[in-house]
Amino acid sequence: MYLTDATWTDAAAAETDLAVVPVGSTEQHGPHASLGTDAVTAEAVAEAGVEAYDGEVVVAPPVSVGVAEEHRQFPGTLWVSEDTFREYVRETVASLAHHGWDRVVLVNGHGGNIAALREVAGTVTRRDDAYAVPFTWFDAVGDHAADMGHGGPLETALLRHVRPEMVDEARVDEAKEGASDGWGDWVSGTNLAFDSAEFTENGVVGDPDEGDAERGAELLDLAAAALADLLAAVEKRDVRRPPDR
Template sequence: MTLLAERTTATAADELEGADVGVLPVGSTEQHGPALALGMDHLAAEAFARSAIDREDSVVLPTIPVGVSAHHRQFDGTLYVSPETFERYVTETIASLAEHGVRKVVVVNGHGGNTGALRRAARTLRDDRTAFAPPWNWWDSVEDVADDLFDEAGGHADAMESSLLWHLHADLVDADELAAAEDGASDGWGESVHGAALGFDTIDFSESGAVGRPTQADPEKGAQVFEAARDQLHALLDWLADRPIDDCWPRDHE
């Protein structure tokens, strides 16, 4: 099935009738240090989602490119909406798809800041029996691969993200700036003082906006990351397509 946005209303009916699962890519438009394009997160989510366009059981929705990114606001070019706005937008988008009969959705997420809002949206949709829409974070599916390929704690604009974007869109990575990104990066995400998390904004702990060791980036490693995560996504789509919708709803209190 091709992208829903490329269908006409006359041809969409048959496509939607044959779809078991919707695929909704979401991400952000935010700083990723001096070496990576602002669109890193939504471009990654879109690439993973579009890997499903040849599946007969799936329909790929348009990408939501702006997310929950206020913690990057001190860096130029960052766009963001509130968690409440993002949560409501995703919830209503999926609910509108459910009106066309597609009530199982994988939300392909490219930005960690979206995670809380997506979990709340998924719970609301499930509790209302509108749709079953689990969020899928691509980086969570490749932790073992990342451990083998990179020597870093990582977190943001790191070697893994840089490698992935380099593989997907080489023209959107300024390789000459990877060293500068690493020079101003923190080793891990956030800052803690006596057990209190104080890194409210990225600028509080990273001068460059990066977290990790981006100089380890390599497009061939990015290809390995993409292929591994893509395979995990398709396994999830297979599982969800086969799962009866009645088995997706909350269990009744006994």
């Protein structure tokens, strides 16, 4: 059930304790891919995962502004502080739990959100009346995960599959030329960079040409299967905190 499309009477009739919240970002994805990439891909994976899962799941509307200050030099990028983001996600989960949907998977599409989501999910689980766990789609696509850049092969592939109009194909060559090979400036296992503009000229990391629509379809299938498995595990998990179990 999609809360955006449902009525309150539909919501009242939902017989499940499972919910997903797509979590994205509004930020630069190079000259070729839309600012909304992370929210759109998170939503697409959430929908496909819920479709693949054998049971009812409530789908919340996406959180579209996240932890993205690292892209602030690129116009159009929006961000909130980690504190604001964590509080927003925590209260959103609390409102889902108020209606009885108290096992929540946060379906994430943005690397900058990962640490804050893990922390807030732990806080929700330990302190609030809900269980929450984050799922980041590009970490759940097997060997493809190693190719995750930024506006690179994986995100461009998934967009080409689910929302091709969000990729400006005429700018892909330009995207390639200004891209860097990897994320960050690393010395002794430490990333010296805090902003992406320190290591990528046009915001791209990785080669968008290595991500066609066919690869995008495969990524969506892999991520959806992983999310469906996770939903099954969350549904049957004993979520009482030790020492009660």
